[in-house]
Amino acid sequence: MLDITTAEGVVRGLRRRRILQWRSIPYAAPPVGDLRFRAPQPVTPWPGVRMATEYGNAAMQTRDGARIGPGNPQATSEDCLTLNISAPAEPANEPRPVMVFIHGGGYVFGTSALRLYSGARLALRGDVVVVTLNYRLGGFGYVDFGEFSTPTRKFDSNLGLRDQVAALEWVRRNIAAFGGDPGNVTIFGESAGAHAVVSLLATPSAAGLFHRAIAQSAPADWAVSADEARTFARRCVERLGATPEQAAEVLTAAPANDIRKASDRALGEVLAAQPGSYPIAPQVDGDFLPLAPLEAIRTGKAHAVPLIIGTNHNEAALFKKWDKSLPTTESQLHLALGRCGDQDVEKRVVAAYPGYPGKAAAVHMGGDFVFWRPTIAVAEGHSRYAPTYMYRFDFAPRAVHLAGFGPTHALELIPVFGGVDSLIGRGLGVVGGYRGFLSVQREFQDNWLAFARDGQPRQDWPQYSEERRSTRIIDATSRVEVDPDRSKRLAWDGVRVPEMV
Numbered sequence: 001m002l003d004i005t006t007a008e009g010v011v012r013g014l015r016r017r018r019i020l021q022w023r024s025i026p027y028a029a030p031p032v033g034d035l036r037f038r039a040p041q042p043v044t045p046w047p048g049v050r051m052a053t054e055y056g057n058a059a060m061q062t063r064d065g066a067r068i069g070p071g072n073p074q075a076t077s078e079d080c081l082t083l084n085i086s087a088p089a090e091p092a093n094e095p096r097p098v099m100v101f102i103h104g105g106g107y108v109f110g111t112s113a114l115r116l117y118s119g120a121r122l123a124l125r126g127d128v129v130v131v132t133l134n135y136r137l138g139g140f141g142y143v144d145f146g147e148f149s150t151p152t153r154k155f156d157s158n159l160g161l162r163d164q165v166a167a168l169e170w171v172r173r174n175i176a177a178f179g180g181d182p183g184n185v186t187i188f189g190e191s192a193g194a195h196a197v198v199s200l201l202a203t204p205s206a207a208g209l210f211h212r213a214i215a216q217s218a219p220a221d222w223a224v225s226a227d228e229a230r231t232f233a234r235r236c237v238e239r240l241g242a243t244p245e246q247a248a249e250v251l252t253a254a255p256a257n258d259i260r261k262a263s264d265r266a267l268g269e270v271l272a273a274q275p276g277s278y279p280i281a282p283q284v285d286g287d288f289l290p291l292a293p294l295e296a297i298r299t300g301k302a303h304a305v306p307l308i309i310g311t312n313h314n315e316a317a318l319f320k321k322w323d324k325s326l327p328t329t330e331s332q333l334h335l336a337l338g339r340c341g342d343q344d345v346e347k348r349v350v351a352a353y354p355g356y357p358g359k360a361a362a363v364h365m366g367g368d369f370v371f372w373r374p375t376i377a378v379a380e381g382h383s384r385y386a387p388t389y390m391y392r393f394d395f396a397p398r399a400v401h402l403a404g405f406g407p408t409h410a411l412e413l414i415p416v417f418g419g420v421d422s423l424i425g426r427g428l429g430v431v432g433g434y435r436g437f438l439s440v441q442r443e444f445q446d447n448w449l450a451f452a453r454d455g456q457p458r459q460d461w462p463q464y465s466e467e468r469r470s471t472r473i474i475d476a477t478s479r480v481e482v483d484p485d486r487s488k489r490l491a492w493d494g495v496r497v498p499e500m501v
Contacts, residue, residue, distance in 0.1 A: 002014065002015060002020065003049060004022065004177050004178055005177060006025070006173075006174040006177060007045075007173045007174055008026070008043045008044075008045045008046065008174075009045050009046040009047070009048075009049075009050055010048070010049045010050065011025050011049070011050050011051075011052040012049050012050070012051050012052060012053065013052050013053060013085070014053045015089060016120065017089075018088060018089050018090065018124060019086055019087070019088060019089060019120040019123060019124060020086070020087050020088070020089050021084065021085065021086050021087075021120065022052040022053075022084065022085045022178070023052050023053060023054055023055050023056075023082075023084045023113075024052060024054065024055050024056035024057075024082040024083075024084065025050075025052050025082055025083055025084070025085070026043045026081060026082050027040075027043065027081055027082065027083050027133070027166055027167045027169075027170035028040035028041060028042070028043060028081040028163065028166045028167075028170075029041040029042060029043055029044060029081075030078065030079035030081065031078055031079075031081060031136065031140075031159075032078045032079055034252075036078065036140070036251075036252065037140070037145055037155040037156060037159065037251065038154065038155075038156050038159075039156045039159065039162050040081060040159075040162055040163050040166040055068075055074065055084070055113040056075075056079075056080070056082055057074070057075050057076060057077035057079055057080045057082075057134075058074040058075065058076045058077075058080060058110075058111035058113065058134060059076065059077075059078075059080040059110075059111070059134050059135065059136055059137040059138075059140070059141070060076050060077065060078055060080070060136075060137060060138060060139075060140050060256050060257070060259075060260045061076055061105075061108060061109040061110070061137055061138060061260065062109060062260075062264070063076075064109075065105060065108065065109025065110065065111075066109065066110075066111050068111060068113045068114050068115055069115055074111055074113055077256070078136075078140060078256050080134045080135075080136070081134060081135070081136070081163055081166070081167075082112075082133070082134055083112070083131055083132065083133040083134070083167055083170065083171075084112055084113070084119075084131065084132045084133070085119075085129065085130070085131055085175075085178050086118065086119035086120050086122075086123045086129070086130045087123055087129045087130075087178050087179050087180070088123055088124055088127060088179075091179075092127065092179055094181075095176060095179060095180060095181035095182075095183075095184070096127055096128050096129050096179050096180055096181060097126075097128045097129070097180075097181060097184045097185075097186065097449075097452040097453050098128065098129045098130075098131060098171060098175050098180040098181060098182070098184060098185045098186065098452075099119070099122070099126075099128050099129070099130050099131070099185075099186045099188060099448075099452050100130075100131040100132075100133070100167070100168065100171060100185060100186070100187045100188070100210070101117060101119070101130065101131065101132045101133075101187075101188055101189060101193070102133065102135070102164060102187065102188070102189035102193035102194075102196045102197060103117060103132070103133075103189070103190070103192075103193050104189065104190045104191030104192040104193040104194065104217075104410070105137070105191070105192055105193075106191070106192050106278075106280065106325060107137055107138065107141065107142045107160060107192045107195075107280045107281060108137055108138045108264065108267065108280055109137065110137070110192075110193075111134060112132035112133055112134050116413055116414065116417055116419055116424075117132050117413075117417060118417065119131070119132060119417070121417060121418030121419070121421070122416070122417055122418055122445065122448075122449075125418060125445055125449065126445065126448075126449035126452065126453075128449065128452055128453075129175060129178055129179055129180035131167075131171060131175070131180075133163075133164070133167045135160045135163035135164050135167070135196075136159050136160045136163055137160065138260055138263045138264065138267075138280060139236055139259050139260060139262065139263025139264075140159065140256075140259065140260070141159045141160030141163065142158075142159070142160050142280045142281055142282065142283075143229075143232060143233050143236055143263055143279075143280070144157040144158070144224075144229040144230070144233055144283045144285065145233050145236075145237075145247070145251055146233075146285075147230050147233060147234075147244075148233070148237065148244065148247035148248050148251065149248070150248045153248045153252060155248075155251070157229070157283050157285040157287070157288060157289075158282050158283055158285060158288045158289055160196075160282070161196065161199055161200070161203060161282045161288065161289065162288065164196055164200060164206075165200070165203060165205050165206050165209065168185070168187070168200075168206060168209035168210060169209060171185060171209070172185075172208075172209055183211070184211055184452075184453075185209065185210045185211055185212075186210065186211065186212040186213065186214065186451065186452040187200060187210045187212075187213050187214070188213070188214035188215075188216065188448070189214075189215065189216065189218075190216040190217055190410060190412075190413055191216075191217050191218070191219070191409065191410065192219070193216075194214075194215035194216050194217055194218035194219075194220075194309075195215075195218045195219050195220060195222055195281070195282075195293075197213050197214065197215045197218065198215055198218050198220045198293045198294075198297070198378060199223075199282045199289065199293050200213070200303075201213060201293060201296070201297060201302040201303050201305070201307075201382075202289065202290075202291060202292075202293040202295075202296035202297065202301070202302045202303075203288065203289055204288075204290065205288065206303065207303055210303075210305065211305055211306075211455070212305055212306045212307070212308075212451055212452065212455055213305055213306070213307045213308075214307070214308040214309070214448060214451065215307070215308070215309040215310075215375075215378070216310065216412060216413075216416070217310075217311050217312055217315060217371050217375075217409055217410070217412075218309065218371065218374070218375055218378070219278070219370050219371055219374065220293065220294060220374035220375055220377065220378045221292070221293075221294045221374040221377065221496060221497050222278050222281040222282075222497065223281060223282060223283075223284055223289075223292035223293060223294070224279055224281050224282065224283045224284065224500075225283075225284055225292075225499065226283065226284065226285065226286070228279060228283075228499060228500045229279075229283040229285075231500065231501075232266065232270070232279040232500065235266040235269070235270075236259075236262050236263045236266045237250070237251070237262075238266075239261075239262035239263075239265045239266050240254060240258060240259065240262040263280070266279075267279065267280055270500060271324070271325050274335070274339070274498070274500055274501065275327040275332040275333070275335045275336040276327050276332075276335070276336030276337075276339065276340070276369065276370075276497055276498050277497065277498055277499070277500040278325075278497070279500050293378075294374065294377055294378065294381070297377075297378055297381040297382050298377070298380075298381040299381075300384065300385045302381075302382065302385070304382075304385045304386040305386055306386055306387040306388070306389075306451070306455045306456065307378075307379075307382050307386060307387070307388045307389070308388075308389045308390075308391065308447070308448075308451055308457065309375055309378055309379055309382075309388065309389070309390060309391075310375065310390055310391030310392055310393065310471075310472075310474075311367075311371045311372045311375050311392060311393070312367075312371075312392075312393040312407045312408060312409060312410075312411060312412060313392055313393060313394045313406065313407040314363070314364060314367060314405070314406040314407050314408050315367030315368075315370070315371045315372070315408060315409045316328050316363045316364070316366040316367030316370070316371075316408075316409070317363055317367070317404065317405045317406055317408040317409075318405060318408040318409040318410065319366070319367075319409065320363045320366075321404065321405070326366050326367070326370050327366045327369065327370075328362055328363045328366035328367075329359075329362055329366075330356075330357040330362055332366070333346075333362060333365060333366060333369070334346065336369065336498065337349060337369075337495075339498035339499075340495050340496060340497075340498050341494070341495065341496075345495055348491045349365065349491045349492060349495070350365075351491065352487050352488045352490075352491035352492075353365050353488070367409070368488060368492065369492075369495075371409075372488075372492075373492040373495060374497075375390075376489055376492070379464045379469075380466055383463065383464050383465050383466065384466075387455070387456060387463050388463060388464045389451075389456070389457055389461055389463060389464060389472070390464040390469070390470070390471045390472065391461075391471060391472040391473070391474055392471055392472070392473050392474070392484060393407050393411070393412045393440075393474045394407050394473055394474065394475040395407055395433075395436055395437070395440045395474065395475045395476055396408070396411060396433070397428045397429045397431075397432065397433035397434065397436070397437050398429075398431050398432030398433045399427075399428050399429070399430065399431050399432070399433070400428060400433075402431070412440075412444065412474075414428075414437075414441075415437065415440045415441035415443075415444045415445070416444045416445065416448060418441065418445065420434075420437045420438050420440070420441040421438075421441075425437060425441075433476075435476070436475075436476030439476050439477070439478075440474060440475070440476065440478075443474050443478050444474065446458060447461065447472075457472075460480070461480065462480060468482050468483070469482060469483040469484075469489075470482055471483075471484050
């Protein structure tokens, strides 16, 4: 039962009580040497049994970004294209639904080995197979160096997105051997991982690889045009200390950490000078990603699979305290909104936020700008072509409120993965709100698992439509509201992320 024969070779996992797990199974060849900045290539089959009991490498990123526990950073490497599987040990009478999770981290940090992302609790609760995956990040996955290709050295675009498609192709080939149903695959992700879900909806080569999708807190209109991609790639090459003529040689030969530092520095410069822009994202290259995801969804050119999508009620509180990549101050919002369209945009949006320019109102506006505004656009567009379900997460334990966060970005990951029962979940609920947190966990897991099985959440969650805009408010006592925060929605209507210059 622990030794599984895949198309590439035999892997040996481990058993932990009622759960079976396999870790760091390669789904593509290591993208090193001549494969750096190239589309993922097939794995070379291996002889004998490959041990899959320990996590391998995280993608290239900072040491802090790859922490999987307090004081416990994971090793990072370009050799990172692996996935992990959790499945109930009890044999099933029929293939189990498959849930494939894509981690977040702004496309610059994160790892599938994070303890929070263990699929064990979710797999047992729902009798499903859970897959988590790594993909290339930062300059290795989301910068298009194609302009610097030579006759002997090619650089491909959209490498992180291509990695995700390659992982889903691996799932289609192999998941039946682990008890999963390749004809019933749900992709779900949070933050940049949710953006990846939205991008996969618009990726032609992902057709048929998944059958439902869940996007949690997606910055859904991140998309880099061809011109923006070239501009940012040139900036990265400059930060490497290379001229355009030297670029191909330097990008091929430079130490991986030098490339990581150069792209991180270039990203920081853009975020500081152009709040609201985000250049580390999938590129609309006219080939692998023909249209920006929002445009594909709006025009019916995305994959018409059932979708759950939503946000947390105070997304940006986390960023205000720990991460300056979002516009959460009056000056940042003024710069961002001033580049979003005509002069009336800022006036219209500001009027919808009582208390602005107070700090709390500015933080709330920044979160809505990056996450809620484009999420509404996705729900509007996708609901015209496929069943769509909208949510808003409003709950936080008292300790989280006292810390100044409230229902902020990524908090829902704890109940989604069953972490309310863990040490961290119990700790957050120790000063109040633990019962509510458990109720929220049941709400998330009951709906996510029902959706993975049947393509719809529980029956008391109506579909979203532009006429009613029914939204599930997930709280200690959940409910459905029609068009919540209507005045803010109308104020944001038509606003798009400004182009990078």
